[in-house]
Amino acid sequence: MVDVTPGAIDGIPPAEVPEMDLYHPHSWWTKYVFSQDAKVIAIQYSGTAIAIGMVALVLSWLMRLQLGFPGTFDFITPEAYYQFITMHGMIMVVYLLTALFLGGFGNYLIPLMVGARDMVFPYANMLSYWIYLLAVLVLVASFFAPGGPTGAGWTLYPPQAIMSGTPGGQQSGIILMLVSLILFVIGFTMGGLNYVVTVLQARTRGMTLMRLPLTVWGIFTATVMALLAFPALLVACIMMLFDRLLGTSFFMPAVVELGQQLQTNGGSPILFQHLFWFFGHPEVYIVALPAFGIVSDLISTHARKNIFGYRMMVWAIVGIGALSFIVWAHHMYVSGMDPYFGFFFATTTLIIAVPTAIKVYNWVLTLWRGDIHLTIPMLFALAFIVTFVNGGLTGLFLGNVVVDVPLSDTMFVVAHFHMVMGVAPITVIFGAIYHWYPKITGRMLNQALGQFHFWMTFVGAYLIFFPMHYVGLMGVPRRYSELGDMALMTESAHQLNAFISIMAFIVGFAQLVFLFNLIWSIRHGKEAGPNPWRATTLEWQTEHTPPQHGNFGKQLPIVYRWAYDYSVPGAKEDFIAQNDPGEYGSPGGHA
Amino acid sequence: MAIALVLVLVVAGSILFHLYSPWWWTPIASNWGYIDQTLIVTFWITGAVFAAVVLFMAYCVFRFRHKDGQRADYEPENRKLETWLTVITAIGVAAMLVPGLFVWNQFVQVPDDATEVEVVGQQWQWSFRLPGADGKLGKSETRLVSADNPLGLIPDDPNGQDDVVVEAADLHLPVGKPVKMLLRSIDVLHDFYVPEFRAKMDMIPGSVTYFWFTPTRTGTFQVLCAELCGQGHAYMRGGVMVDTEEDYVAWLGEQQTFAQLTAPEQTSLAD
Amino acid sequence: MTVIVVVLMVVFGIAGWWLSQQRLMSKPWLEAGSVAAFPGTESGSMPMAKVGLGVFLAVVGCLFALFTSAYSMRMEYADWSAPPVPPLLWINTGILLLSSVALHCALIAARNGQTELVRLGLATAGLTAIAFLIGQIVVWRELEANGHFLTANPANAFFYLITGMHGLHILGGLAGLARTTSRAWGPDPAPAKLTLSVELCAMYWHFLLIVWLALFLVLAGWAERFIGVCRQLLT
Structure with missing residues (x-):
């Protein structure tokens, strides 16, 4: 790995590159397929994540068909329904959101934003993608395996996950799922080391930590968290594989499987839950922190105003990241663990609300006395604030241990985490794609289609998930393949469910329009120029658009200021690029 | 706009x-x-x-949407x-x-005067056990679960002989008396969930979990399972009837004890 | 989960110490223009590979801390019965220690430019590491021959699982060591690159030795006894 990166032995990569050819791969294969260019890897990651995400979207439609119109669709058996929810959840959380934010945005933006030529270990970076792809393929393979994919729920709780009463439990479904997750963790670790070390060691001259855009802070902190949290998933998966394949009793107590005594003895299902949520809770923030960072930059750029309280924003990101490791058991208030843990975990959980609230205040205060351009990225950023505040506040219900007791395992939880971890980060992903697409392709995405996509997604998603809280409040449990004969389901509740399902179809359809826009605009979009949003950060100051391998021209940029010099009093333009020395020298010159 | x-x-x-x-x-x-x-x-x-x-x-x-000539304020923090x-x-x-x-x-904190009631979950039905005349529940063991002993009670535990076993039927509770629900599962995770009682708790095979509540009004309530337990999860229903004291005593009189269930020949001889 | 929380505290402590050097309290908007005014807050000058390995070792540390956490939580259940400690484990520990020492000698030799000694150290380290792995397999076979099967008891399962994971990491290290060794025997070993390469191997080896010693303490039950004594002293 050492000798792949030119200048890796010196701490700072060479600012000047005499031979640009050094960075140009020479064949079609190494340029587009087995590329070591972080930008190509980013697009590969994003494409794969979006493709598998579409599968998860279709699965959600199938689930909503069953919930909205119970008894109408015979092909959705309970087995199939549980397979749909499991695969939908796992794909969305791990294979779409994590991969897209860190593998996609992380790879594209980190080197460009910190002023590096590439990731520091490009070979490992490439390997990371191919292992991720393998993990996705193994996951997809489970759809075609005998017995189908696992239907254990995305939490994969044993003993149920590996018993015959669960689809795929005694067939290959669960095995493929666990193998796929293990591969994902290995692949991610290779990429994650890159993102962290690139931020630590490959920042260009003048790029101190406090001059980093919040996007980099968010992705960096999330990556550190992921590196420390994913091992817990790895451990849980390996131990469950042992239980399933070799007959050990890590998680398996003595159980009676449909009338038959099993040989297992004494194991602890709660142990799995601790390991799973030790990964699972930081995972929420692994998705949220990059979204926090990106949305800060979107708001600042499109409101032409520096982000309000930059220092607080940085401290909050770091603080939330650290705190999120000691709240995991709030997912287990009613799991049967020692109930006295509830006091500790409810307190830590609600403490996290404070730095999170500060971030929200600072986003809206950035709008105050701004010069707000209602571009599509800005619209999505506003949608993020609405959905994130909504979902975050319902988190206060579920984090407060005693309020969680009636609500846990109901549709309220489903509505909560879809709002806060589904809709909110995905609106940021959309905003970010509309924002950076011109840099990635050189062309703007179509405006009209973008407007259509935004309104359908924002209004539609809110109409899906806001009423769903009230279905949960009624007491309707989640993960029910059949709601028909439940005593508390009123006729009007069935109608509400049908409405939610119809909205889900409409919102899903709008995503197809977005995909069309993505492809159509590569050729037919308006020419963007190097810096269409007149932004300050380094990725907009590249010599070429799209940037070539090596990112910057012969010389790396030198950073003279923080990332948020918008509307500086006295300045000619309403933005000053980070590598603009201003009165201290001529633009683009040496320090 | x-x-x-x-x-x-x-x-x-x-x-x-x-x-x-x-x-x-x-x-x-x-x-x-x-x-x-x-x-x-x-x-x-x-x-x-x-x-x-x-x-x-x-x-x-x-108020601050873009207009020509407008410029944002510069305010890093406050x-x-x-x-x-x-x-x-x-x-x-x-x-x-x-x-x-x-x-x-x-x-x-469970009140001292709470009566213990055991709930046993299995794929995909609910069973219940009440302490008999001695007020104590006998010990149990998942290994002993069989067709004759569906709840896996230890046969030679004297405390268990008079336990009332309600297999796959509704549970009755007297109104106004605190109960401590002892939750046990013999296969996978379940969760004893009656929306009207608000309280709920997972049941874990291999250990006994609990919660307590006092029923405050009579009526029939549906029991749902609130922890995914396999393909029959949505169909795992049960019933709890909160009775007045008299109705409860009457119901209790009709139930069979563990001893009666395990030795049906002897009881019929005694009749 | 105490073990992993403690290990995380250490990792966070290091991260926090580093962050405290980075002027997080400064007001960046007041510092426009200056490039070289705050040299301590620029990109580090440590070799990338070394930082990368350091971060990776933190991840590996978490992995083994999590296994240990799981071990100590599972231990509380009634069916736990730990297998005896095979005496061969002591010999294996000695061999692994030797391996680490050999690599350290190679590192000192590399810094002094003594190529022959570097080669000797690398070869010794590689062979002893292989001997360690063979020794671990012999331990497994011995336990199995005495009836301590994988499925017989969770303590046995943990023993095989944890030693296996540690062995896999040694195996991965051997791949890196092989690369370094081939470089040392190469036609023109660039001294700076070779030294760094040996240094990385030595870092990894020392870390895995420490991990092994900690795991040995846990698997042999001494960690548990030690904590028990501490608790008694406190109460």
Whole structure:
């Protein structure tokens, strides 16, 4: 790995590159397929994540068909329904959101934003993608395996996950799922080391930590968290594989499987839950922190105003990241663990609300006395604030241990985490794609289609998930393949469910329009120029658009200021690029 | 511009929906009214924050939308404002957390006069066991579960002989008496969930979990499973009937004890 | 989960110490223009590979801390019965220690430019590491021959699982060591690159030795006894 990166032995990569050819791969294969260019890897990651995400979207439609119109669709058996929810959840959380934010945005933006030529270990970076792809393929393979994919729920709780009463439990479904997750963790670790070390060691001259855009802070902190949290998933998966394949009793107590005594003895299902949520809770923030960072930059750029309280924003990101490791058991208030843990975990959980609230205040205060351009990225950023505040506040219900007791395992939880971890980060992903697409392709995405996509997604998603809280409040449990004969389901509740399902179809359809826009605009979009949003950060100051391998021209940029010099009093333009020395020298010159 | 209007509509719509929604929790049938009250407090606080933030945003978007020649303010931070907001947030959070923890303290401390009732979950049905005349439940062991001994009671435990076993049928409880529900599973995770009682808890094979409550009104309540337990999860239903004292005693008299169930020949001989 | 929380505290402590050097309290908007005014807050000058390995070792540390956490939580259940400690484990520990020492000698030799000694150290380290792995397999076979099967008891399962994971990491290290060794025997070993390469191997080896010693303490039950004594002293 050492000798792949030119200048890796010196701490700072060479600012000047005499031979640009050094960075140009020479064949079609190494340029587009087995590329070591972080930008190509980013697009590969994003494409794969979006493709598998579409599968998860279709699965959600199938689930909503069953919930909205119970008894109408015979092909959705309970087995199939549980397979749909499991695969939908796992794909969305791990294979779409994590991969897209860190593998996609992380790879594209980190080197460009910190002023590096590439990731520091490009070979490992490439390997990371191919292992991720393998993990996705193994996951997809489970759809075609005998017995189908696992239907254990995305939490994969044993003993149920590996018993015959669960689809795929005694067939290959669960095995493929666990193998796929293990591969994902290995692949991610290779990429994650890159993102962290690139931020630590490959920042260009003048790029101190406090001059980093919040996007980099968010992705960096999330990556550190992921590196420390994913091992817990790895451990849980390996131990469950042992239980399933070799007959050990890590998680398996003595159980009676449909009338038959099993040989297992004494194991602890709660142990799995601790390991799973030790990964699972930081995972929420692994998705949220990059979204926090990106949305800060979107708001600042499109409101032409520096982000309000930059220092607080940085401290909050770091603080939330650290705190999120000691709240995991709030997912287990009613799991049967020692109930006295509830006091500790409810307190830590609600403490996290404070730095999170500060971030929200600072986003809206950035709008105050701004010069707000209602571009599509800005619209999505506003949608993020609405959905994130909504979902975050319902988190206060579920984090407060005693309020969680009636609500846990109901549709309220489903509505909560879809709002806060589904809709909110995905609106940021959309905003970010509309924002950076011109840099990635050189062309703007179509405006009209973008407007259509935004309104359908924002209004539609809110109409899906806001009423769903009230279905949960009624007491309707989640993960029910059949709601028909439940005593508390009123006729009007069935109608509400049908409405939610119809909205889900409409919102899903709008995503197809977005995909069309993505492809159509590569050729037919308006020419963007190097810096269409007149932004300050380094990725907009590249010599070429799209940037070539090596990112910057012969010389790396030198950073003279923080990332948020918008509307500086006295300045000619309403933005000053980070590598603009201003009165201290001529633009683009040496320090 | 449209977005400012939509943001206002989102707030107004959400509040109206909340106030006029026909979808609300089931009428409570236990002593956990405190939980409902904490929930209401949380609704008020969070609702106010949501409305304030989104309306402020709507105002900003309306007031500071781009016009030609407009320039944004340059204001990197405002320590005083940030400190105030932090303090107010901390107070709001504490206002939700502190009552919550007080109620939780009640939740985890079972009153001494609570009667023990055991619930046994298995794929996909509920069974119950009541301590017999001696007031004590006998020990059990998953290894002993068989067709003759569906709950896996230890046959030679004297405390278990008079235990009342209710297999795959409704449970009856007397109104107004605290009960401690001892939860046990013989296969996978389940969760004993009666929406009207508010309290619920997972059942874990290999250990016994618990929660307590006092039924406050008579009636028939549906038991649901609230922890995914395999393909029959949605069909795992049961019933709890909260009776008056007389009805309860009458029902109890009709039930069979463990000893009667395991030795049917002897009892028929004795008759 | 105490073990992993403690290990995380250490990791966070290091991260926090580093962050405290980075002027997080400064107001960046007041510092426009200056490039070289705050040299301590620029990109580090440590070799990338070394930082990368350091971060990776933190991840590996978490992995083994999590296994240990799981071990100590599972231990509380009634069916736990730990297998005896095979005496061969002591010999294996000695061999692994030797391996680490050999690599350290190679590192000192590399810094002094003594190529022959570097080669000797690398070869010794590689062979002893292989001997360690063979020794671990012999331990497994011995336990199995005495009836301590994988499925017989969770303690046995943990023993095989944890030693296996540690062995896999040694195996991965051997791949890196092989690369370094081939470089040392190469036609023109660039001294700076070779030294760094040997240094990385030595870092990894020392870390895995420490991990092994900690795991040995846990698997042999001494960690448990030690904590028990501490608790008694405290109460």
